[in-house]
Amino acid sequence: MAYPQLKYLRRLLRVDDKLYLVITFMLLLSFHSGLGEPCKFDLDHPCICKTQNFQLNLESFMKARGGADLQATGENDQYIYYVQPCNRKLSTQLQSCITVNPDLVSCQVDANTKQQAYGLGVLHKYEVTRDQDNFILTNSFIQQSDMINRTLHLTVKCSDQDGEFTYQGSNKPPSPVIYKFTLATRHICAGAKNEGGLSPGSVMVIIFFVLLIVYILGGLLFQKFIRKAQGVEIIPNYVFWKDFPFLVKDGFVFTFQCCKGSSGYDKI
Known part of the structure; x- marks a missing residue:
């Protein structure tokens, strides 16, 4: 039996593995920066x-x-x-x-x-x-x-x-x-x-933006010169970022429908 909610989970998880690991890593860093x-x-x-x-x-x-x-x-x-x-x-x-x-x-x-x-x-x-x-x-x-x-x-x-x-x-x-x-x-x-120096939170923010810049510039160069992409296709993971707003919407729909029970899946 196929469960409708699995379709939304697949869409939410449809992302390049490397990008997923980077996002997860940064979330963990941001969480840790709030600790004493x-x-x-x-x-x-x-x-x-x-x-x-x-x-x-x-x-x-x-x-x-x-x-x-x-x-x-x-x-x-x-x-x-x-x-x-x-x-x-x-x-x-x-x-x-x-x-x-x-x-x-x-x-x-x-x-x-x-x-x-x-x-x-x-x-x-x-x-x-x-x-x-x-x-x-x-x-x-x-x-x-x-x-x-x-x-x-x-x-x-x-x-x-x-x-x-x-x-x-x-x-x-x-x-x-x-x-x-x-x-x-x-x-x-x-x-x-x-004692001077940067706080752990500041260090994490700096690391985040450095990795973000490396991801964008490195991705642009890779798409342009290795894959010979043209136009908007040179944007790293262009398909993912184009679908991102819809993935967020699907995530909210999935969450709210789960809270309401199985009867809500038909509406989805």
Whole structure:
């Protein structure tokens, strides 16, 4: 039995294999460029996070706090959250957190009993991204008791405040559950240091346009001098680009008809 939707899949996939690989590769690169960079912490300076492009210095802030964990309450005071933004263990030595994992850098604890705890991040797993003057630290931990991935999302902002740490809320399961916090402090204003160079996203954009230019120029030369093409036929993969708008249309039709059920195929 022939399924009508296969016809649309064939049309959507009717593209030169090499071009398909290039498009897939660029999509993967663009996805990766949105990820954070691993924090590189020096053993002697665990509160200085370095990447290839910038530096986040929390030493003066944490020194002013005596190294104490950040604390905030959430969910109508049902939970207390402990966060250690440096690459070291929680200074809050709650047995419930230690039982979950002794290397936690963030822990969610039941405010009433202090017995139930969940990990939000662990040592050596911090990643950081920079958004103008703000920094976003992320970490994650999979709780063995329920196999839920809980993720710490800490935004560090330059502010005239000494250090205000607040809980911003979380999404609901299924996994991963992202817990968002904000740290506003004047200490980060002096501790934020740009190391120069291009960000990973900028590098990916440059690579994309270089490959695009190589594809267009190389394709034009190949069509003109190797295949002896004339007119619009010298455009690389001319048939594909000519049909591209119709392929996009077919993709939308296919998607919407699938959502409506098999009865919609007759209309296609």
